[in-house]
Amino acid sequence: MFEKLDIFKMAQSMATHASARQSAIAGNIANADTPGFKARDIASFADSFRNQDTGSGLVATRTTHLAYESASHGFKQITAEENMSPNGNSVSLETEMMKSGEVRHQHETALAIYKSALGILRTSLGRR
Structure with missing residues (x-):
C-alpha cells in the first residue's frame, strides 16, 4: 500500500540514480590511465525521472529487458568526447x-x- 506513494517512488528513484552515477564515476576513475577510454556519465536525474513520468523514455524493468548495461540501472549513459589526453x-x-x-x-x-515523508506518514497514522 505505502510503496505506491509517489514521494517514496521518487526518493527510491533518486537513490538508485545516485548509485548508478557513482558506479559510472568509479569506472571512470578506475580507467583514468587506460589509453582510449572515454569518460562515461549518467543523464541527470531530472531528465531520467521526467522521461519515466511521461512514458516517453524506454525504461528497463529487468536486466534482460532492453539489454542495458548493468552499471547504469536503466539510466541513459553519456560518453564524454572533449578534453582528450594524448593517449585518447x-x-x-x-x-x-x-x-x-x-x-x-x-x-x-x-x-x-x-525520512521526511516517513515522519509525515507516521504522524498522520498517530505514531511517533
Whole structure:
C-alpha cells in the first residue's frame, strides 16, 4: 500500500540514480590511465525521472529487458568526447571527484526526502 506513494517512488528513484552515477564515476576513475577510454556519465536525474513520468523514455524493468548495461540501472549513459589526453583518454580526475561530491549530495537528499515523508506518514497514522 505505502510503496505506491509517489514521494517514496521518487526518493527510491533518486537513490538508485545516485548509485548508478557513482558506479559510472568509479569506472571512470578506475580507467583514468587506460589509453582510449572515454569518460562515461549518467543523464541527470531530472531528465531520467521526467522521461519515466511521461512514458516517453524506454525504461528497463529487468536486466534482460532492453539489454542495458548493468552499471547504469536503466539510466541513459553519456560518453564524454572533449578534453582528450594524448593517449585518447577523456577522464579528468578533478572532474570525477566533483561529480562524486554531487552524487553524495544527491544521495543524502534522497535519504532526507524519504525520512521526511516517513515522519509525515507516521504522524498522520498517530505514531511517533
